[in-house]
Amino acid sequence: MIKHIFFDLDHTIWDFDKNAQETLTELYHHYQLGAIGLNSCDAFIERYTENNQLLWAEYHMGRITKDTLRAQRFHKTFIELGIAPDLVPHQFEEDYVQFSPKKTNLFEGSEKVLAYLQKKYTLHIISNGFKETTLTKMDRCNLNPYFQNVIISEDVGVNKPDKAIFEHALRKAGAEKHESIMIGDSIEADIRGAQDFGIKAIFFNPLNKEKPADVQWQILHLEELMLHF
Template sequence: MSYKFIYFDLDDTLLDHQSAEAAGLKDVHTHFDLFDDVSSQELIDVYHEVNRKQWSLYSQAKVSRKELQRNRFELTLKEFGLNESRYEEVGTFYMQAYRNHWKWMDGAKEAYYNIIEKYPAGILTNGFAETQRKKFEAFDLYNSAHTTVISEEVGVLKPHPDVFAHATEKSGVDRDEILYVGDSLNSDVKGGTDFGWNVAWFTQNGEAEKHQIADFVFDDFMDLKNLLKV
């Protein structure tokens, strides 16, 4: 297949969101004596599950963005029987700490810069718009990518087809000429393939039947470079 445009997901594809999230929560655990009777791993595990559920509700328009931001820390504190009224203080500190731990995924920076020498490329991401814009700035993605799309600014989140339609229009090519590189089975792989994009799934998932949904499956960016001959 000859691709004419490459879109990349951002979090846990180009940038290591999971490690930044965990490191930010460890900073929260250290900073607040509120968590003295909770281990840092317990905090990470509970927050991760609460946050995952809240993002799912948000993507279905069942909670607002403001409710998501409140609920993920208020409900985490509630889960541990801690003072729920401190959700805003904890949440603000977390966002500052999270930013301090942003970094590329292993092999992603070299692959990205090799690929954009040969192909026009863009970024398509969920996430809070102001946070994602700060990442674009911090990693020079505004200058290096041909286009950037934050689903929140479109008005719906991946895997909604409107996001992919908007991104296709911005790419200037037909949908079947796009390769989307992403890590999420639902948001990226199913969302992209349902819309008619080609998808390269970045995953450690070993379930072969799920691999068949994607056009290409890889766990090392060297494999993506080989696929695209860069």
């Protein structure tokens, strides 16, 4: 019955963590952060990742704005790691936003799976990512030919898990609930958001985290989709 497959982008197709790590390592050396007291690049990346994930969770739920997320994630990280406010490199966020979306690391098997699915289904993206970075990622990774629609929360005015973004996506795709499925890594935004709206969902769980009881279907590798579709 499935005709339309909706994918999340970050952490599902585009390997956010790997691309972020590459970018942050480059910026760590460019800004010579060791000289201001950040002696471990790995510790810096680890603390940033924790803060970024917490802030994105707040953004998904509509509790903070895009500007707040961007203003806080690096500033909070530097301060927590003991860097005096006057030593925080204020251009760091802008440089990260400029360079990170141009990275092209995808999850293993992404292009193979998308090429396979595209022959049988109509594919779409639903992303809570920021518009300019999402479009850059899609372009740099040559992902646009696989997808009929790229639905971005900034354009719609609401984020996943809000039912309105799923309703908008199905309307734009000309799809019905019973013939649609969502694939993503976020339990709250992608899986519960889709399920609450009334469409099936597949949890992409490459780190093999514990699966909540209300999540019915998970995959650990994207190529598993070729066994199910």
